[in-house]
Amino acid sequence: MPTLIACFKWVVDEAYIRRGPGGALDFSSVDYKIGEYDRNAIEEAVRLRDAGGGSVIGVTVGVPESAKGVKDGLSRGMDQAFFVSDPSFRDLEPSQTAAILAEVIRTRIPQYDLIACGEGSSDLYAQQVGPRLAELLGIPCVCFVQKLSLEGGTLRAERRVEDGVEVVEAPLPALVTVLPDINTPRIPGVKDTLMAGKKPVTAVTKEELTGRLEGALKTEAMTASRLERTGEKLAADAAGIARFVDSLRKSGWIT
Amino acid sequence: MPGVWIVAETREQAYELLGAARALARDMGAAVTAVVAGGSATPGECIARGADEVLVLAGLAPGEPFGAHLPVIEQEARGGSPELILLSATARGKETAARLAARLGCGLCSGCTALAFDRESRSLRMERLAYGGAAIQKLAAPSTPVIVTVPPRSVEPAAPLEGRQGRTRELPAPPPSAVKIVERKPKEKVAKDITEARVIVCAGRGFERKEDLALARALADALGGELGATRPVTEELHWLPEDLCIGLSGVQVKPELYVGLGVSGQVQHMTGVRGAKVVCAVNRDENAPIFALSDFGIVGDLYDVVPKILEALRK
Numbered sequence: 001m002p003t004l005i006a007c008f009k010w011v012v013d014e015a016y017i018r019r020g021p022g023g024a025l026d027f028s029s030v031d032y033k034i035g036e037y038d039r040n041a042i043e044e045a046v047r048l049r050d051a052g053g054g055s056v057i058g059v060t061v062g063v064p065e066s067a068k069g070v071k072d073g074l075s076r077g078m079d080q081a082f083f084v085s086d087p088s089f090r091d092l093e094p095s096q097t098a099a100i101l102a103e104v105i106r107t108r109i110p111q112y113d114l115i116a117c118g119e120g121s122s123d124l125y126a127q128q129v130g131p132r133l134a135e136l137l138g139i140p141c142v143c144f145v146q147k148l149s150l151e152g153g154t155l156r157a158e159r160r161v162e163d164g165v166e167v168v169e170a171p172l173p174a175l176v177t178v179l180p181d182i183n184t185p186r187i188p189g190v191k192d193t194l195m196a197g198k199k200p201v202t203a204v205t206k207e208e209l210t211g212r213l214e215g216a217l218k219t220e221a222m223t224a225s226r227l228e229r230t231g232e233k234l235a236a237d238a239a240g241i242a243r244f245v246d247s248l249r250k251s252g253w254i255t
Numbered sequence: 256m257p258g259v260w261i262v263a264e265t266r267e268q269a270y271e272l273l274g275a276a277r278a279l280a281r282d283m284g285a286a287v288t289a290v291v292a293g294g295s296a297t298p299g300e301c302i303a304r305g306a307d308e309v310l311v312l313a314g315l316a317p318g319e320p321f322g323a324h325l326p327v328i329e330q331e332a333r334g335g336s337p338e339l340i341l342l343s344a345t346a347r348g349k350e351t352a353a354r355l356a357a358r359l360g361c362g363l364c365s366g367c368t369a370l371a372f373d374r375e376s377r378s379l380r381m382e383r384l385a386y387g388g389a390a391i392q393k394l395a396a397p398s399t400p401v402i403v404t405v406p407p408r409s410v411e412p413a414a415p416l417e418g419r420q421g422r423t424r425e426l427p428a429p430p431p432s433a434v435k436i437v438e439r440k441p442k443e444k445v446a447k448d449i450t451e452a453r454v455i456v457c458a459g460r461g462f463e464r465k466e467d468l469a470l471a472r473a474l475a476d477a478l479g480g481e482l483g484a485t486r487p488v489t490e491e492l493h494w495l496p497e498d499l500c501i502g503l504s505g506v507q508v509k510p511e512l513y514v515g516l517g518v519s520g521q522v523q524h525m526t527g528v529r530g531a532k533v534v535c536a537v538n539r540d541e542n543a544p545i546f547a548l549s550d551f552g553i554v555g556d557l558y559d560v561v562p563k564i565l566e567a568l569r570k
Contacts, residue, residue, distance in 0.1 A: 014387040014522050015544070025390055094353075095362065124385050124392070125503065126365040128353040135357035140433040141322070143350040156437075161346040162407075167438035168320065174433075180504075181490040181497070216362030217401070221393040222385065227525050229534055231547045236555025244535070245567040247551050248478070251512050251533040 002054035002113040002150060002172075006045040006078060007101055007133070008038035010062050010069025011123040019224035026224075032065075034072050037118025039185035040178045045116045046077035047183060048150060055079040057109060061100045063090050074196035075188035081199070082108060086206035093215030094124065098132035103211045104204055105137065114155065115175040119144055130177035140170040143177045256308055258285030260337040262328060262351065264321055268343040269296035270304060270412035275370065275405055276341055277305035277413055282372040288335065290328060290426075292321070302421035304413035309421060313428040321347045322354065323432035329358045331426065337400050339379065344404035352404045363402040364394050370403055388503050388526020406507070408450065447481055449499060454480025455510045455531075457501060458494075460487045461517015461538060461557055465494045470561050471516050477568050483508065485524050502527040516557045520545025537561065 013031045020026035034042070045056045058073045058081040060066060070083045084104055092100075105112070115137075117130035127143075134141030146165070147158035155174050159166045188196075206213075234240035259276040263269035269291050280287045289296070289306040298309040310331060312324050332340065332355070340355070342348040344366050356363035364370075368391075369382035379401055381394040449455055456475040458468050468482070475482045482499065489500040501508055502524040509530030516537050518524065525548045528534060536545045536552035537560050546552050553560050 012386065014389050017386055017389045025386075093362075095356070098357065120504070122387065125387070126363070127349050128356065128363055128365060131350050131353035132357040135354045141350065141354060142434055144346045159346070164442040165440040166320065166436050167440070168434050168436050170434040180486070181493075184491065216356070216360070216398070217364060217394045217396055219392055220395050222390050223393075225384065225388060225391050225526075225529075227388070227522065227529055227548050229548055229550045231549055232551040233541065233546055234551060234553045236553055236560050240553050240555070241560065241563045241567055244551065244553050245564060247535065248512070
């Protein structure tokens with residue numbers, strides 16, 4: 001029976017980030033979520049378990065408040081979770097996150113078949129943690145997967161690249177990063193949420209980790225980008241349509 | 256040799272990366288090394304475009320993926336001690352860069368939007384987008400090497416110069432990869448490249464049925480433009496090919512005019528149109544974020560408004 005690992009991250013929902021005074025990021029009214037792409041990773045691991053048996057272990061790294069994300073993840077069908085947390089884990093760099101995940105998987109999950117990650121996190125979207133993790137664990141890596149199946153000790157995956165699709169095979173254990181269209185993540189119901197509270201969660205503290213934790217790159221600033229425009233709203237009446245078309249003409253592209 | 260390295264899979268990538276590398280190497284007072292796949296840019300072409308050294312990757316057996324080169328590239332990088340390694344932010348480039356960064360234990364700036372060498376502090380200054388494009392992240396590297404992936408078509412390709420000299424070396428064949436390609440499905444030429452389109456009409460989730468996209472297509476035709484889409488329309492509903500998906504994780508466009516129909520305006524998508532000169536929208540929800548990110552827009556049902564716009568355009 002395969003052991004499937006899904007890695008995920010509890011992140012700020014970027015839709016609620018505002019531009020503060022002087023271009024600072026205003027996080028005062030933000031909500032949090034499991035990263036969009038990570039939901040596909042969880043769903044794919046759960047789908048494979050439902051099809052072929054085994055169990056799904058979620059692993060996440062974050063600040064203690066990310067406990068909400070652990071419960072959210074478990075409500076999406078995972079069987080148990082490892083929650084690595086510390087107040088200093090708020091702004092980890094991808095190299096640090098990958099190192100922590102690698103150590104926890106190596107020391108606490110002795111036997112596994114597949115690790116599924118999202119193609120990138122919803123906050124940094126550096127798209128590094130999956131492939132870095134595969135290298136640190138010394139296992140094969142297949143990124144940007146749109147279709148996946150396991151057969152015996154082998155995975156078969158469709159990987160999307162610029163010039164088409166590569167159908168690849170790799171021996172297990174292996175790591176994949178998945179694209180959003182690999183599946184449609186479930187929306188947990190009340191029963192799923194209630195059941196999530198009863199599933200086992202193993203807490204891992206920073207003190208229990210032995211690896212070096214310095215980041216490779218330093219974030220010097222994080223400022224709001226400028227996307228705002230003049231935002232003139234017009235009504236859907238004859239005057240509004242006329243003004244809309246007039247503005248289109250003024251933009252110089254219609255004669 | 257130390258300095259700036261590029262790792263390229265195609266000729267187009269090699270020229271673009273050499274364009275970036277040459278400018279940085281000048282500021283750094285460093286040499287340029289091009290690591291190129293055999294059959295892409297030739298050593299002569301690379302040297303004419305700024306390479307002082309060309310390392311040619313060995314040809315791969317049919318089922319071997321590009322990632323098979325990693326152990327060889329890693330070994331060369333350990334021996335050559337580059338300060339900076341540039342790759343294209345393509346699917347294979349991003350994967351190779353991240354795996355190489357883990358092997359070398361170094362930092363990686365993914366999808367770099369601005370890259371410069373500060374001569375005073377003698378350090379690299381990097382920028383990239385974060386939070387779906389809502390933020391600009393500025394990064395510095397306290398140690399070398401640093402790997403950077405550069406979005407394709409975001410830098411000017413290097414032009415050839417007369418009389419340049421350089422060295423060339425063939426790299427050994429890599430050991431077999433654990434990952435094998437068993438089939439390649441080349442992309443069917445279904446979608447147009449909209450990255451260079453001058454007018455784009457973008458269809459969002461406000462469309463109720465696939466057939467209704469004819470309305471968006473009609474407006475695109477009337478404006479002499481191309482059709483684009485948001486992620487739900489391409490990747491969830493599969494109404495349009497993924498090449499038309501505009502956004503941070505899709506294509507980034509820079510048209511003179513962008514018209515969003517039934518597009519809510521999520522930051523992830525709007526980041527893909529930040530290069531547009533004029534942005535306008537039709538959406539029935541007056542609180543949709545797209546209005547604040549547009550130059551002008553109509554609050555109304557696209558099914559009612561678009562036919563009227565088409566009619567007004569005909570006049």
